[in-house]
Amino acid sequence: MIQYHRATPKLNAALQDSQEKFSLFRREKTLLDLPAPADAIADRAEPVQFSPLHYVSGNPIVEPVPDHLRQAVFGLGCFWGAERLFWQLPGVFSTAVGYAGGITGNPRYEDVCSGRTGHTEVVLVFYDPATVTFQTLLGAFWESHDPTQGMGQGNDRGSQYRSAIYTVGDEQLQQAKQGKVQFQAALRDSNYAEITTEIMPLGEFYYAEGYHQQYLAKNPDGYCSLAGTGACYAPARADT
Numbered sequence: 001m002i003q004y005h006r007a008t009p010k011l012n013a014a015l016q017d018s019q020e021k022f023s024l025f026r027r028e029k030t031l032l033d034l035p036a037p038a039d040a041i042a043d044r045a046e047p048v049q050f051s052p053l054h055y056v057s058g059n060p061i062v063e064p065v066p067d068h069l070r071q072a073v074f075g076l077g078c079f080w081g082a083e084r085l086f087w088q089l090p091g092v093f094s095t096a097v098g099y100a101g102g103i104t105g106n107p108r109y110e111d112v113c114s115g116r117t118g119h120t121e122v123v124l125v126f127y128d129p130a131t132v133t134f135q136t137l138l139g140a141f142w143e144s145h146d147p148t149q150g151m152g153q154g155n156d157r158g159s160q161y162r163s164a165i166y167t168v169g170d171e172q173l174q175q176a177k178q179g180k181v182q183f184q185a186a187l188r189d190s191n192y193a194e195i196t197t198e199i200m201p202l203g204e205f206y207y208a209e210g211y212h213q214q215y216l217a218k219n220p221d222g223y224c225s226l227a228g229t230g231a232c233y234a235p236a237r238a239d240t
Contacts, residue, residue, distance in 0.1 A: 031115040031158035032151040035103065041116045043105035050210035054094040056087055056217045061096035062207075065126050069093050072125045072137050072172065073100055073202050075164035076145035077153030079121035080215040081224030085144055086125045087214070091132025096124045097215075098207045100166050101198060109209055112160050120162050120198070124205055134172055135179075135235050141165065142183045142233040144226050148193040154225045163195075166202035173201060179235060186231040 052062045059065075076082045079097040087095040099107050102119030112119045125137060145153055147163040167173040176199045184195050207213075216222050 033115070034118050034159055035116050037103055039116065040103040040118060041107070041111050041114065044107065044111075047106045048108065048207060048209045050096075050207055050213050054087070054096075055214035057094055059094040059126075061094045061124075061126075061213070065093065068128060068130070069126045070129050070134070071168045071202075072127065072134060073122050073166040073168070073205060074125070074137070074141045075100070075120040075122040075162065075166075075198075076141060076147075076226070077121070077161045077163075078156055078223065078225045079123055079208070079212065080222060081226040082121075082144075083123045083214065084216045084224070085140055085226060086123055086137070089127075089132055089136070089140060091128045091130075091136075093126040093128060095126070095214075096207055097212050098122055098124060098205050099160075100202060100205045101164055101200070105204070105206075107206055109212065113158070115159050119160060119206070120164050121160050121208075122164065122166065122205070134175055138165075138175065138179045138235070139233040142179065143228045143231070146192075146227065146229050147183070147195045147197045148187065148229075150196045154227055156225055163197040165197060165199045166205075167199070168202055173199070175235075179233065182235055183231065183233050186233065187229060190229060190231050192229060192231070 052060055054061050083095050083097050086092055099112050099119035100122045102117045104111060104117035107117045107119055111117050151159045151162050153161045165176045167176055180195055180197060
């Protein structure tokens with residue numbers, strides 16, 4: 001004979017707690033997994049609005065820029081602090097924050113936060129190679145975050161916070177891959193895990209909304225999650 005148990009407040013609370021945990025698990029899984037193209041949010045018709053000039057330097061953050069400048073794109077967690085790191089370097093002409101490495105066209109911040117666009121938060125750097133080399137930028141990148149944390153950085157969890165280098169040209173791709181090997185050796189000496197940084201040629205870069213651009217210049221006491229491992233990046237002499 002089947003015995004039926006009358007629902008009690010305690011049982012109802014347990015069921016609700018179980019449902020909430022399952023819902024949270026599903027949401028966390030979405031945030032920590034990259035979506036398949038069929039599961040991604042549909043493209044937006046229009047790009048976001050932002051000022052074309054850097055809030056700090058006044059230089060353009062969109063092309064056209066002076067011909068001698070080069071581009072580099074890095075993801076190292078929340079892009080607010082990451083952008084400030086790079087705009088403070090001598091030889092950097094301008095910076096902008098945006099989204100790269102994903103599927104959805106013209107994504108909004110809330111789209112990226114859902115984990116269903118595949119993008120990561122990144123910084124676009126326009127730099128003068130006669131003053132600052134790509135290797136110097138790589139050093140700032142590797143030493144300013146923990147590239148072993150997978151889908152997240154510090155307290156920020158989700159695929160949008162993954163470590164990434166999106167390269168422009170074969171030389172950058174080669175140097176980024178070599179740099180990963182060299183920095184991995186330094187991390188092993190400090191008992192860190194394997195580097196999870198995504199290294200691949202840059203596809204489409206989408207600018208973030210205007211209120212994100214140079215955020216920490218507009219909000220000096222704003223959130224900054226940058227924290228390095230203490231390991232030092234020392235590229236081979238032939239790669240400098």
